[in-house]
Amino acid sequence: MNESRESKNAEQLEELLLLTEEIQEELEQKDQLIVELKTQLNESLTLNEKLNKENRAGNIQALKNDLKLADRALRNEKEKLRSANVTIGECQDKIRCLTQQRDYARTHQKIVEIPVEKPVLYEKCEACDRTDYQNAKAKYETQKERLAGQYKAKTVMFQTTLFLLAWYSLTTTLFQAVQSDVLLSDCKSFFHDAASFIQTFIGWTIEVGQSVAQISTKIPNPFIAGMVYWILLILIVGICVAGTGILAILIEIKVIELYREKCWDVITLLMILTSAAVIIYFGEAIKKALSVNLLLLFVLLQGAYVGLRCYLESYLEKRNY
Template identity: 85%
Template sequence: KAKTVMFQTTLFLLAWYSLTTTLFQAVQSDVFLSDCKSFFHDAASFIQTFIGWTIAAGHSAAQISTKIPNAFIAEIIYWLLLILVVGICVAGTGILVILIEIKVIELYKKNCWDFITLLMILTSAAVIIYFGESIKKTLSVNLLLLFVLSQGVYVGLRCYLKNQLNTKLY
């Protein structure tokens, strides 16, 4: 029992050391930091565009109220329809994102919650951070996006292999 605790403690300290040195290197990497900034800037731009589309759809739906002859009631219905359409779009999208996130977390916990995955995350992060400039010269891809995609490919491959190995009778 003492050996197991010592082994787990050693693995935890190794993972902590690997993670901190990789993160410190990431902070010092100008290429990785600029890619992180552009990744989150693009995500924010997409969210702003989506909200703009949602508000435009709300305005379009609320134009029905112009057919009401009473101006006061027409204004109330206009704002109610606008709030209703925008609220439904935003709430629906939020619920969809949360459900997808829950499914991904369940899949990750079911198939990839182990030491091999921890090593894969640390290794891929270290490779992308340390060799970021070389990767950017070869591929014109955002490094943070490359990390997320590599993790997605890893999880997909791991789930596929686990499913294939469980269906075979050996």
């Protein structure tokens, strides 16, 4: 037992010795590292001192250079200021001399009247017969007449060409309209509806006249009652029909006046021909898309065009365009 304990103690001592040796080696390594760090620190300090010395010397030299440049610029500015003062003095001397001359001229001036002849345009003098003026005037008149004739000829040619084109477009459009079954049927239905409307309106007026003429039944004399009946009926029907006709004529006259005043030009002609051609050539497609009478559509388009044209012209007149 004692031997085993001694062996264990010996092993522990050996381990402790090994640990102490390792610790001592580590301490030596750390001492060497500390020495190396101290040497590096000293070297860095010396290097830093050298750099500071060099920087100081460089900064001093840079400051000296800046001072030299500033001194040179200051001298230049002083020279410029001196030259400016000299020029200012010279200008002041000149101004003083000029003011003296002006004052002298004002105090010693004399008023002298100089006769001036005013030439009169085209005034006949003794030595001139105005031949140049007459020749120039005759040349101007002949050139004016020649240009007026050329303008008139070109205007007539343009109007003739425009009339022929309009006539050709109108005839081709009418021939195509005659061949279009859809347009013909719509025209027939339009006029048929218009005639039926007129008949209905006349029937309404006759009914109203008859209802009003029933007042004559209160008259005991049958002959006088019959005369009063027919007179009232004719008066009421005539007034209604005549009033409606006069109103329609006035509306038509107003539309024609608007056309002549605001829409009587080439644009309106092109609008009429274009809308008619579109309705004629694309009548079937329009009927499929819109269930509307083609002739009524044409009339509505013209009314919308006239209204828009009148509105635009009145708007531009207000804006002074």
